[in-house]
Amino acid sequence: RYHCMVIGNPIAHSKSPDLHQAFAKQTGITLSYQRQYCPNDVDSFTAVIEAFFAGGGTGANVTVPFKEMAFSLCQQRGELSEYARLAGAVNTLAIKAGKLYGDNTDGRGLVADLLSQGVRLKDANVAILGAGGATRGAILPLLDAQVKSLHIANRTVEKAENLTRLFDTDKLTFSSLTDLPNDIEVIINATSIGLSGDTLPFAKDMTVDFAYDMMYGKPSAFLEFFKAKHAKTSDGLGMLVNQGALSFALWTGKQVDLTNFHF
Numbered sequence: 001r002y003h004c005m006v007i008g009n010p011i012a013h014s015k016s017p018d019l020h021q022a023f024a025k026q027t028g029i030t031l032s033y034q035r036q037y038c039p040n041d042v043d044s045f046t047a048v049i050e051a052f053f054a055g056g057g058t059g060a061n062v063t064v065p066f067k068e069m070a071f072s073l074c075q076q077r078g079e080l081s082e083y084a085r086l087a088g089a090v091n092t093l094a095i096k097a098g099k100l101y102g103d104n105t106d107g108r109g110l111v112a113d114l115l116s117q118g119v120r121l122k123d124a125n126v127a128i129l130g131a132g133g134a135t136r137g138a139i140l141p142l143l144d145a146q147v148k149s150l151h152i153a154n155r156t157v158e159k160a161e162n163l164t165r166l167f168d169t170d171k172l173t174f175s176s177l178t179d180l181p182n183d184i185e186v187i188i189n190a191t192s193i194g195l196s197g198d199t200l201p202f203a204k205d206m207t208v209d210f211a212y213d214m215m216y217g218k219p220s221a222f223l224e225f226f227k228a229k230h231a232k233t234s235d236g237l238g239m240l241v242n243q244g245a246l247s248f249a250l251w252t253g254k255q256v257d258l259t260n261f262h263f
């Protein structure tokens, strides 16, 4: 029997419990999976996580605003996967050899969703918009997918530049949002701009083959912009599903089959 949770603030609208119950049903396991509210401070977060695992918890998903706190906790008294270390954030907690273990499945979930939609990443020129945690977590998985180049564009250029410095590769470049290279094949929106009602200041002649928005569940001006230019587009629901499947596999050892999986 597996006992899992998602911890966040706010947490009431999280889709993770339904998602993981669908995985449990498909793989034939019994799972309890709670939504866990937590006050937004380190002491509360640490106490809730400790109590959860002391009480026999199998694993936890960590969402806004706790991913960096979970990272620090694992850094101090547990272990981190390479993905979590380079993301600077943890979205999945588990117990490994008796110790707290922090992973980050968000970026691999993104890449898995892109590949399952037939997007070619190998040798492709890819751009990602934004330089926050969402972008940082996607960099190693996109480099693993053997992209030709990965361009990080951000409103605050310095933050994009800082991200490129974390990685020892010449594939990473950066710029402002208005200065994107003109040979981009795949563009990914990892900004929170959709929440603000602003639109991105692209050059009107910008074209791509595929545009992906990490957000889902609301209209995306970013996707509409590229749809109007006949690009293929996708929202981020598949990223949610795929990051969840990776967490589920870490906790249970079971691989979810996502072909024809509807959520």
Ligand code: ATR
Pocket (backbone or CB within 6 Å): 129, 130, 131, 132, 133, 134, 135, 154, 155, 156, 159, 190, 191, 192, 193, 196, 198
């Ligand atoms: P996350 O952890 O989800 O990536 P974040 O760290 O708050 O969230 O980062 C949000 C990103 O969206 C940032 O890159 C931010 O740009 P700045 O670094 O310049 O702040 C970007 N962003 C948010 N609102 C934006 C807007 N209205 N226009 C352009 N970029 C925006």
